[in-house]
Amino acid sequence: MTLRTIIAWSLLALTGIVLAGTGARLLPQARRAALVLRAAEAPPALADLRLKDVLSSERVAAEIDAALAAEDDELAQSFIDLADGRGISVSADQRERLATLRSSTAYFSARAFAAGAMTGEADSAAGLAGTLAADVTGVGDIRDLVREAPLCARGDPACDRVVVGLATVGLATTATTWIGGLGLAARGGVTITKVARKMHRLSEPLTAGLTRMVRACVDPAAVEALLQAGRRMNIDGLRAAAVAAIRPTEVGALRDLGRNVYQLYGITGARGVLQALSLARSPVEVVRIERLAARFGSKTRATLKVLDRAALVLGAEISALVRAVLGGIAWCIGVALFCRRLGLMVGRVLWPRRPPADRSLEATRVAISLSAATPRPILSQRPVTSVTDGRGAQPIGAEASGSADDERERGVVAGGPSADARCAGSRPPDV
Template sequence: MPRLCIAPHRFAIMDGQKEAIAPRDPHIIAMYRFFAAFGCLLAFAGAAHWVVPAGRHAFALVSAQDDAARLADLQLDGVLTPERAAVEIDAALVDDDAEMAASFIELADARGVPVTAERRARVTLANAPGASFARGAGSFGQGFFTGQGEDLAGLAGATAGDLTVWGDVRDLSREAMNWARGEPVDQFMVNLAGIGIVATGATYAAFGAPLTLRAGLSVLKGARRAGVVGGRFAGNITAALRGGSKAQLTALVGDLGTAGSKAGTRATFAGLRHVDDAAGAARLKVLAQAKGGKTLAVVKTLGRGALFVTEAMAKLAFWTMAAVLNVFGLIASFNSMVVAMVRPMWKKRRRRRLFLPA
């Protein structure tokens, strides 16, 4: 009958034959553990090249969600490239939109994005005093008589008309004619025109002190005619009027007036497309105060992202958690690698203590 030897080797009997089983050497096991931990460490370190920066960026976006200017700066990183700036400037020049082209030049200079001298010359020529005056005269007249203006001259004309009460009377008359013809009446415009008459009287009585409020009403009416005021925003303003929230309404209109004076009417109109309430108007004011003439290009580039965190919060949370888990994995892998190196020596010292003579 075959005999099974225990040490120094072990044998197993399979189909009547002896097969040697290698002894479990603790040094070999420690080596396997070391290389496994080292491989995990390399994997986590490689993933950190993508995960950690994305997690930091996501965390920065979440942290800056209440600061429109900071939020815009963070989202412009990696978006406003020299190629993107060149495309936007060329498109604006093709559309004869000198204001948009100049805004992109200003934004590119502020962020250190290179623009060719040839494009700068074309933008400068498009914004020459003669060309600007020709466009501005027509825009001023259109703004004065119709209340519609999408540039600084148009806003100046609309504001001039409103300051002479002509603009508010004109708007009330237009809505009265719609009512007489049986056509829909824009109650929102009627409310704004009524407030405008009161604000104009207050402006004259206070020698121009509430001029920002008056300008804000002009911006809001012009934006309504241009179709950039959403139904939700108009509904919130109407609810504030009915609820008697004069302080909130005054702050909202004042914010729009400030945004228009700092960034221009075009930029304010573009931002109003993404505003739903007074908090959004306050964000737009902060952005306009921080960016000035660059606001139009910022809103054109980022859209709603210029004012709000547009990415899904779940995506932002995923990148943040992935970055945290990656850092944890790096630490755990490094710890396992160190333990795998030290463990054989620790076990050897322990065996020596166990076999010491009493």
């Protein structure tokens, strides 16, 4: 074995060791990255994949304790449901503390309902129920317009044009809630969105999108008349101005948002929908959270608490995921090239090359084979009847006889054998 062969085999062995070492780390990462990228447009699948990496019994226990300390029984129950679905054990003490907390909330629920109806702000199911009851009758919207009108009139920065626009839409559709307009679900969603805005629970990007929706479906000039009626406490004038301010053809986007928000409220509860609106940055992301809630149900709040926005979008992680996938592809190409090289070297060992033959000998063999394969020309076999010499044309027979006589004469004179004798000597013997 030559030195060159030894070096080639050593480099090949080193390459195999490197590929084996890097593959154990790259392949799992590439596989997970490919699954996450594939689930980018499916929030339930994306959240399910990411929960496997971050959810543990210690994390669940800590989150349940924090929810119980904050008297958020809905969030505590959501974590318990999530732990049960993932096979994570929850202590009996935490379950008992949750049951005790729920049994002591009857009085607080009644008080929260009354506060929600009067102030329009709520962070519990009972308080939000009071707010919805007030807004469905129109009382809540009138209360908000009367409150905001003086602030807007004197140009106070505290004037919230988004709340004014949502209250205008709600008041204009109160009479048509049961027979058309936004519909009951969308009407309730608009109220919940208004509550989230007043409590500063809307994300800034979603607030910007909501502002554009309100400007599209509410006439700014008519809103000024609405605010003047609010300053005068003219209830009938408020209703008439609200109806005049609405652009019915532009309410579609706000109707869809309200319907999605109300469906979220039905699945996750009051605190759950406020949590979702604080995470979503656009109406499209509200739809994504709704799809997540339809799959996870009561576990939605715990999932959003653990994953935050990672349950909805890939975010800045997308570049790392793409790099992981490309690394896995590069590793597979390297393995393919390694196998090809290994096959060539093994083949050379099993079937070594023959030494090259002498070029001159090979050329001679080729020339012989070509000459043997070349056909020779066939001469004509026509009989000759006469020959021509200095004496003129003679018959072939006479020429032959004359030649024979001359030959004999020359033979006799010279003492040598005659032509007949030479011919006789050259003929094969008779058998």
